[in-house]
Amino acid sequence: MKHAAAGNGASPAIAEELVEPLTPEQLAAEWDEERPPHAGPLANVAAAVAAAALGIAGLAMSVGMGLGSPEKPEPGLWPFIISLVMIAMSVALLVFGRKKLDAEAFSSSSWQVAAGVATLVGFVLVVGVAGFEIPTLLLTFVWLRFLGKETWRMSVVLSFAVTAAFYLIFVVALSVPIPHLF
Amino acid sequence: MDFLAPVINGFGVVLEPMNLLYCLIGVVIGMLIGVLPGLGPAATIAILLPLTYGVEPVTAIIMLSGIFYGAQYGGTITSVLLRLPGEASSVVTVFDGFALARQGRAGTALGIAAIGSFFGGTVAIIGLTLLAPIVAGFALDFGPPEYTALAMLGILLVATVSNGSKLKSIIAASLGLLLATVGRDTFTGEARFTFDNLSLADGLDFVPIAMGIFGLGEILYNLEERHNKVQAPAKVANVWPSRKDLKESSGAIGRGSLLGFFLGILPGGGATIASLAAYAMEKKRAKNPERFGRGAVEGVAAPESANNAAATSSFIPLLTLGIPANATMAIIFGALLIQGVTPGPQLVQNDPELFWGVVNSMYIGNILLLIMSIPLVGVFVKILRVRAAILAPITVLITLIGVYTINNSIFDIWLVIVFGLLGYLMKKFGFEPGPLVLAFVLGSLLEENLRRSLLVFGGDAAGFVTRPISGILLLVFVVVMLLPLLQKAFRKVRTTAPAVEARHHEKEKV
Numbered sequence: 076m077k078h079a080a081a082g083n084g085a086s087p088a089i090a091e092e093l094v095e096p097l098t099p100e101q102l103a104a105e106w107d108e109e110r111p112p113h114a115g116p117l118a119n120v121a122a123a124v125a126a127a128a129l130g131i132a133g134l135a136m137s138v139g140m141g142l143g144s145p146e147k148p149e150p151g152l153w154p155f156i157i158s159l160v161m162i163a164m165s166v167a168l169l170v171f172g173r174k175k176l177d178a179e180a181f182s183s184s185s186w187q188v189a190a191g192v193a194t195l196v197g198f199v200l201v202v203g204v205a206g207f208e209i210p211t212l213l214l215t216f217v218w219l220r221f222l223g224k225e226t227w228r229m230s231v232v233l234s235f236a237v238t239a240a241f242y243l244i245f246v247v248a249l250s251v252p253i254p255h256l257f
Numbered sequence: 258m259d260f261l262a263p264v265i266n267g268f269g270v271v272l273e274p275m276n277l278l279y280c281l282i283g284v285v286i287g288m289l290i291g292v293l294p295g296l297g298p299a300a301t302i303a304i305l306l307p308l309t310y311g312v313e314p315v316t317a318i319i320m321l322s323g324i325f326y327g328a329q330y331g332g333t334i335t336s337v338l339l340r341l342p343g344e345a346s347s348v349v350t351v352f353d354g355f356a357l358a359r360q361g362r363a364g365t366a367l368g369i370a371a372i373g374s375f376f377g378g379t380v381a382i383i384g385l386t387l388l389a390p391i392v393a394g395f396a397l398d399f400g401p402p403e404y405t406a407l408a409m410l411g412i413l414l415v416a417t418v419s420n421g422s423k424l425k426s427i428i429a430a431s432l433g434l435l436l437a438t439v440g441r442d443t444f445t446g447e448a449r450f451t452f453d454n455l456s457l458a459d460g461l462d463f464v465p466i467a468m469g470i471f472g473l474g475e476i477l478y479n480l481e482e483r484h485n486k487v488q489a490p491a492k493v494a495n496v497w498p499s500r501k502d503l504k505e506s507s508g509a510i511g512r513g514s515l516l517g518f519f520l521g522i523l524p525g526g527g528a529t530i531a532s533l534a535a536y537a538m539e540k541k542r543a544k545n546p547e548r549f550g551r552g553a554v555e556g557v558a559a560p561e562s563a564n565n566a567a568a569t570s571s572f573i574p575l576l577t578l579g580i581p582a583n584a585t586m587a588i589i590f591g592a593l594l595i596q597g598v599t600p601g602p603q604l605v606q607n608d609p610e611l612f613w614g615v616v617n618s619m620y621i622g623n624i625l626l627l628i629m630s631i632p633l634v635g636v637f638v639k640i641l642r643v644r645a646a647i648l649a650p651i652t653v654l655i656t657l658i659g660v661y662t663i664n665n666s667i668f669d670i671w672l673v674i675v676f677g678l679l680g681y682l683m684k685k686f687g688f689e690p691g692p693l694v695l696a697f698v699l700g701s702l703l704e705e706n707l708r709r710s711l712l713v714f715g716g717d718a719a720g721f722v723t724r725p726i727s728g729i730l731l732l733v734f735v736v737v738m739l740l741p742l743l744q745k746a747f748r749k750v751r752t753t754a755p756a757v758e759a760r761h762h763e764k765e766k767v
Contacts, residue, residue: 102340102351111482114686122686126428133435133450140449146716150442150449153704154435161431168424177422177687184481191480191653192678195473198657199670207658215650222480223646237651241658251662 111179118178119168127165133158187222194218206256207245212238263605264386267613270315271621276614279316283323284622288629290324291331291343292637295645296652298328298344299585299691300475303467304652306592307659314596315611319618321592322572325585326378326619329528329565330626333370334637337363337557338493346528346564349536353549353556360552368498369506369554370561371630377514377562378623381569384518385616389605393577396602401709402721406730408703411524411580413737416692418525423741426692429683433693436461437700444708456668463591465660465672466697470690471588472656473673474680476649493638496631498554506558509539513562521567524574527583528564535563569619575600576612580699584691587698594698 133154143149194214201210215234219225225233245251270276290301302321309317332344337354350370357366399407412434416426439450440460451457498506516538517531539559540549549556571582579601581587593600598611605612629637660669680690714720722728 118686122425122688126432129432129435136450140447144716145711145718148444148708148711150445150447153707154438154449157431157434157438161428161435164424164428164431168422168428172422172424175422175687177425179685179687181685182481188477188481188681191477192674195653195657195674195677199667199674202661202670203667211654214654218650218653219646223644223649225644225646233647234650237654241654245658245662251658252665253658253661 111182113176114178114180115176116173118180119173119175122178123165123169123173126168127162130158130161130165134162191218191222202254206254208238208242208256211241260390263609263613264617266610267617270610270614271319271618275313276316276319276618277621279312279320280323280618280622281625283320284327284625284629286320287324287327287329288331288626288637289640291328292334292640293643293645293648294335294341294343295479295648296472296475298325299588300471301328302585302588302592303464303471304656304659306464306468306588306595307663309592310595310663314593314598315614317592317596318589318611318615319622321589322615322619323622325589326565326568326622327626329561329568330371330374330630331637333374333557333561333630334367334634335641337366337370338638339641344528346532346568347560348529349532349560350557352536353551353553356550356552357554357557362552363493364496365498365502365554366557367493367634368496368631369502369558371496371627371634372498372503373506373510373513373558373562374565374630375623375627376510377517377564377566378569378619378626380514381518381521381566382616382619382623385570385573385619388522389573389577389612389616392573393602393605396578399578399602399726400724401706401713402724402727403730404706405703405710406721406727406734407578407580408699408706410730410734410737411574411582412692412696412699412703413734414523414525415583415695416525416689417737417740418530421687421689425686425688429688429690430692430696433696433698434700434703436466436693437697438704443701443705456666461672461697462663462669463594463698464663465669466676467588467591467694468656468660469673469676469678470680470683470694471584473653473677474684474690476653476656477677477681478684479645480649493634496634502554506554509535509555509559510562512538512542513559514566517563517566518570520563521570522573522582524580524582527571527585528567531563531567532560535559565623572616576604576615577602579604579702581695584694587691587695590698 137151137154137158140151140154141149142152142155194217198210198214212234215237216230219233220227220230223230242255242257245253246255246257271280286301286305287298290296290298296304302324305321305324309321312320328344329346332342332347333350333354335341335343336347336350337358340351340355342348342351354366354370357363396403412430413427416430417423435450437460439457440448441458442449448458513535516535517528520531520534521527536549536556536559539553539555540546543549543553543555571586574580574582575586575590579590579599581590590600598604598608656673657670660673661667663669683690683693710721711718721731
């Protein structure tokens with residue numbers, strides 16, 4: 076105890092000004108606040124329905140492959156068992172687990188993720204045709220400027236630097252057979 | 258000294274320059290990603306899997322394991338300086354570590370954490386050296402029924418011990434098992450779930466799935482979360498802890514190391530739970546528990562020793578039974594399979610160079626980490642200023658280009674994107690990605706052994722129960738299944754939940 080007290084007196088002003096002292100409980104509460112808002116029970120219902128649908132599809136397809144018998148199992152038996160487990164757990168989630176608020180609500184910033192995925196899709200579509208340099212440059216720029224909110228100058232300079240570095244590492248140094256222009 | 262000869266040969270393997278270099282690369286990367294917010298060790302190891310194709314198996318695993326335990330060291334730095342746990346296993350370190358930093362004793366906290374980590378790691382390596390051959394010897398007699406039971410238990414434990422909802426984790430695990438069945442059936446050669454797509458005929462590869470779900474999924478998730486606030490880290494002075502601090506924390510380090518070692522062996526255990534348990538234990542043992550949370554050195558020493566010990570000892574089930582105990586081990590398992598090495602009881606005997614090379618590399622790695630954490634800690638504190646927004650596109654591109662280089666296949670890039678999206682959605686809807694990847698890795702092993710056992714038993718499933726070891730394993734399986742119901746009944750009697758459990762809310766970063 077006296078140790079902590081002695082330390083407190085000697086604490087430098089810099090750290091003290093930046094962040095106020097918090098007990099573990101307050102800290103936990105603060106972290107909780109920083110987390111995105113919970114999605115309602117509907118998210119769990121949606122997840123359960125999606126999982127159950129996957130399970131039912133798996134069930135139908137494994138029956139199609141043939142189940143066989145325990146002493147002579149056919150290819151469908153194992154997927155059949157897993158699909159059953161999956162359906163059972165989804166139903167249990169629907170019935171008992173609906174109220175548990177562990178899903179996160181989508182927010183306006185979820186569009187950033189959608190945009191991010193779109194740039195990835197664009198990257199793959201272009202890379203086979205035009206090499207990796209141009210899509211790399213564009214992807215880095217979009218992620219820095221629009222998703223990362225860096226300044227225009229920073230984004231331009233960094234995206235050229237990153238592209239050059241990737242070219243040097245993958246093409247020049249490692250001679251990886253990635254499609255490239257130069 | 259028959260026993261020691263392969264151990265000493267293992268040092269010969271470690272001291273080869275190539276292996277030393279990769280050990281250094283591994284621990285530096287581990288330390289970096291521990292410090293940097295965003296990616297955890299599982300995600301990083303997943304993203305770097307393509308790097309391991311060109312090197313020897315032992316070299317590859319030395320590097321990957323270096324990333325894993327290196328991250329345990331690095332995660333401490335942000336916990337202490339910024340009150341932001343770099344890794345889930347450093348969450349409890351925040352309470353006393355940051356309190357110490359506020360008192361101007363950040364250096365002490367970091368120094369004690371580094372020494373504790375080093376001690377915990379070393380204890381665990383020695384434990385691993387002694388215990389692993391015994392476990393492996395015991396498991397040599399395991400037949401298909403035992404492996405079936407063991408794999409089922411392993412998947413169930415990882416699914417139920419993880420933070421998220423147990424139902425959701427089991428759903429994720431079954432999805433992983435289903436994904437593992439895609440492709441040709443090993444017994445009959447019939448195509449399953451291939452939708453007549455040629456790229457799916459040989460099944461799904463582990464690498465794109467791991468890179469997608471852990472790597473890209475994590476990056477996409479962070480894209481939404483990122484607050485972009487960079488705090489100035491507290492000043493770090495005098496990292497060498499005083500004699501008094503060392504004396505105060507030596508008991509905590511010892512207890513934390515032992516506790517961490519044992520919790521790490523259990524499937525589903527691992528570093529996060531070990532650190533929480535060690536912190537709770539120290540608080541309970543302390544004469545004045547109110548010191549905890551206000552800058553008690555033991556509150557840093559115990560969890561940091563425990564998480565590093567657990568990280569190391571979680572290699573035991575992987576290397577001796579072939580059952581990964583947590584998500585990161587599942588990826589290392591996958592990396593070994595890619596290299597044509599099947600981890601299991603035979604590994605110690607058939608491939609002693611790999612086994613002891615990897616184990617002994619951890620001594621070197623821990624020494625390197627101790628050097629980086631004490632004299633060089635200032636360098637890593639500077640790295641804290643790098644913004645996550647700048648790292649995101651770089652990691653994305655490494656992922657996309659990296660996966661392409663494995664098979665020169667555009668289809669694999671599509672797979673990564675699809676599984677990245679799945680990983681993101683799973684996180685949003687409260688599903689842990691770990692059980693899925695673990696189940697995927699164990700899926701074909703489980704099915705193969707199940708079908709073999711059924712053939713041996715002539716279709717009589719009772720055979721699983723009558724064999725002693727598989728019977729016991731299945732009994733444990735049933736107990737773990739029913740545990741939540743028992744706990745519910747128990748909780749009605751006693752409503753006081755332990756305080757630490759409530760704090761253990763931080764989303765597990767993989």
